[in-house]
Amino acid sequence: MRERGILPRGFYVRDTVEVAEDLLGKILVRTKGRSRMIGRIVEVEAYKGQGEDPASHAFRGLTRRNAPMFAEAGHAYVYFTYGNHYCLNATTERVGTAGAVLIRALQPLKGLEMMRKLRPVDSDLNLASGPGKLTKSLGIDTRLNEVDLTKPGPLFIKDTEMRGFLVGRSGRVGIGELGADRLWRFYVEGNPYVSRKSSVKRA
DNA sequence: CACTAGATTTTCT
DNA sequence: GAAAATCTAGTGG
Numbered sequence A: 001m002r003e004r005g006i007l008p009r010g011f012y013v014r015d016t017v018e019v020a021e022d023l024l025g026k027i028l029v030r031t032k033g034r035s036r037m038i039g040r041i042v043e044v045e046a047y048k049g050q051g052e053d054p055a056s057h058a059f060r061g062l063t064r065r066n067a068p069m070f071a072e073a074g075h076a077y078v079y080f081t082y083g084n085h086y087c088l089n090a091t092t093e094r095v096g097t098a099g100a101v102l103i104r105a106l107q108p109l110k111g112l113e114m115m116r117k118l119r120p121v122d123s124d125l126n127l128a129s130g131p132g133k134l135t136k137s138l139g140i141d142t143r144l145n146e147v148d149l150t151k152p153g154p155l156f157i158k159d160t161e162m163r164g165f166l167v168g169r170s171g172r173v174g175i176g177e178l179g180a181d182r183l184w185r186f187y188v189e190g191n192p193y194v195s196r197k198s199s200v201k202r203a
Numbered sequence B: 001c002a003c004t005a006g007a008t009t010t011t012c013t
Numbered sequence C: 001g002a003a004a005a006t007c008t009a010g011t012g013g
Helices: A016-023 A112-118 A131-138
Strands: A027-032 A035-047 A076-081 A085-091 A100-110 A155-158 A167-170 A185-188
Touching: A016 A035, A016 A100, A027 A100, A027 A131, A035 A112, A035 A131, A085 A131, A100 A112, A100 A131, A100 A185, A112 A131
Parallel strands: none
Antiparallel strands: A027 A035, A027 A155, A035 A100, A035 A185, A076 A085, A085 A100, A167 A185
């Protein structure tokens, strides 16, 4: 059976910051064995390319780890960090131009039992409200690196009719001072599944 | 509630 | 050998 509403390649072959904002509200689908886990993307961050974004893995050019950021848009970029966490990105821009959107938080919609199994928590609010939590609860690791997000498979992203929410904006989380002035974190205003509520970043 | 420190291993310099 | 796009537990107010 064909999947309907999957975001096409063209959605991702655009400016990274635009793609990031537009990914809010979209539906992430993770199939694992017989189970299917679904969540609404409620928080993202944009990371740009070589020489233009000091906070980006791609800032100093192509390396083994960041290769997916330079490759075709619409694929997963999964990396391991802090000795115990995986982070999930969607790649952007044209081939040769690096870019990726870090998916930071999900509002779980379906397959919650499986998610709780993968990441036991006391409250569902705590299930996928952070980049490391999200990958843990969906069973995502580097085996899913470079998976095509525009085709039905273990991991893909669908469009949604959900609109009308307010978009919040702030500096990115967890980076140092470099690039902190760029307000490239976007989130669904007021959504309880966003990783940090009082995102104080005023000008 | 706010803040600090430790865990733990891959990747790059 | 150092740092890392994080998380949790622990301390103190």
